[in-house]
Amino acid sequence: MPVKETTTIEVGPVSAETGEVARGFLNVGETATGPVQLPLVIVNGVEPGPTLCLTAGVHATEYASIAALMKLTNEVQPNQLRGSIIAVPIVNLHMFAARTPFTSPLDGVNLNKIAPGGEGSISEILARALFEQVLSKAQYHIDMHAGDFGEMLLAFAGYSLTGNHERDLQGETLARLWTPQVFCLAPAGTGLPPSPGFVAYAGARKGVVSILAEAGGNGGLDDADIRTHYDGVRNVMRYLGMIDGNPQLRPNLLSATGWHNTRAKRAGLLRLKVSVGDKIAAGQGVAEVCDVFGRVVETVRAAKPGLAMLVWSHKAVNTGDPIVRCWSTKPAGPFAETDRFGPGA
Numbered sequence: 001m002p003v004k005e006t007t008t009i010e011v012g013p014v015s016a017e018t019g020e021v022a023r024g025f026l027n028v029g030e031t032a033t034g035p036v037q038l039p040l041v042i043v044n045g046v047e048p049g050p051t052l053c054l055t056a057g058v059h060a061t062e063y064a065s066i067a068a069l070m071k072l073t074n075e076v077q078p079n080q081l082r083g084s085i086i087a088v089p090i091v092n093l094h095m096f097a098a099r100t101p102f103t104s105p106l107d108g109v110n111l112n113k114i115a116p117g118g119e120g121s122i123s124e125i126l127a128r129a130l131f132e133q134v135l136s137k138a139q140y141h142i143d144m145h146a147g148d149f150g151e152m153l154l155a156f157a158g159y160s161l162t163g164n165h166e167r168d169l170q171g172e173t174l175a176r177l178w179t180p181q182v183f184c185l186a187p188a189g190t191g192l193p194p195s196p197g198f199v200a201y202a203g204a205r206k207g208v209v210s211i212l213a214e215a216g217g218n219g220g221l222d223d224a225d226i227r228t229h230y231d232g233v234r235n236v237m238r239y240l241g242m243i244d245g246n247p248q249l250r251p252n253l254l255s256a257t258g259w260h261n262t263r264a265k266r267a268g269l270l271r272l273k274v275s276v277g278d279k280i281a282a283g284q285g286v287a288e289v290c291d292v293f294g295r296v297v298e299t300v301r302a303a304k305p306g307l308a309m310l311v312w313s314h315k316a317v318n319t320g321d322p323i324v325r326c327w328s329t330k331p332a333g334p335f336a337e338t339d340r341f342g343p344g345a
């Protein structure tokens with residue numbers, strides 16, 4: 001086993017020598033009741049290899065992604081690792097403590113709309129610290145998410161195309177290897193995820209091969225969703241040569257080409273007729289709306305066909321509320337970098 005020269009990986013006060021695991025906190029600011037911190041896990045492998053940054057809890061009520069990252073960092077052994085992992089298991093600890101979806105309870109800001117941050121309120125400062133002190137040390141990055149409260153989601157991976165040919169090839173490779181079925185290569189300006197302000201969007205523009213990885217949702221902590229995250233990251237690590245084994249490429253991958261929402265026109269109690277993962281036909285009834293007297297006042301019909309990627313779980317709707325979001329997809333097609341990996345290879 002070729003042992004690399006001893007190197008130290010240091011993020012603020014947290015440092016790990018070759019062969020070590022270190023855990024600790026990076027202070028980025030404070031509230032009146034205590035510090036604002038990023039929790040860090042550094043796993044410094046014994047052999048040379050790339051540095052992979054893993055982040056979860058940018059939205060800290062997306063529990064499956066957080067649980068998967070906790071599991072990964074506890075299982076990976078530095079003596080079986082080539083390269084290193086720098087992980088932030090919960091980027092937004094105040095959201096986590098307060099069980100607040102989407103936005104920070106400290107300043108009402110959605111960190112995944114303002115990356116890479118700046119000099120504004122605390123979410124800007126937190127994002128900036130994440131980029132300048134953590135992400136900047138990595139060549140590869142996976143930002144782990146799920147549907148948030150009220151969102152039931154079909155797992156997918158996303159990469160924002162930058163125009164840098166080599167980086168975009170690597171981004172597509174990671175997205176194809178992470179996802180169980182659907183991936184989205186988002187051209188800039190289309191609004192597809194990851195879009196401007198996303199951590200993965202800003203990461204790719206700072207020279208890191210940075211993907212968005214989504215599985216789970218609606219405040220859930222299901223084993224299958226944790227497994228999707230866990231398997232996806234491990235698959236990427238195998239591709240990068242960080243752990244032993246060949247990556248597996250899932251069959252029948254779909255490339256997302258667009259998305260659209262179907263919305264309620266009327267208001268009242270909602271009864272869903274579809275689930276995430278359903279193939280929906282144009283004109284298909286996706287839900288019924290009853291008025292306050294229990295009379296059906298609307299059958300909500302899909303405007304276009306698509307694959308249900310997000311179904312909102314709320315049971316009461318107002319005019320204009322989205323009911324279901326569908327991907328438009330096409331077969332992923334051949335891709336030299338990953339086609340050599342088969343299922344179970």
Ligand SMILES: [Zn+2]
Binds near residue numbers: 058
């Ligand atoms: Zn999220």
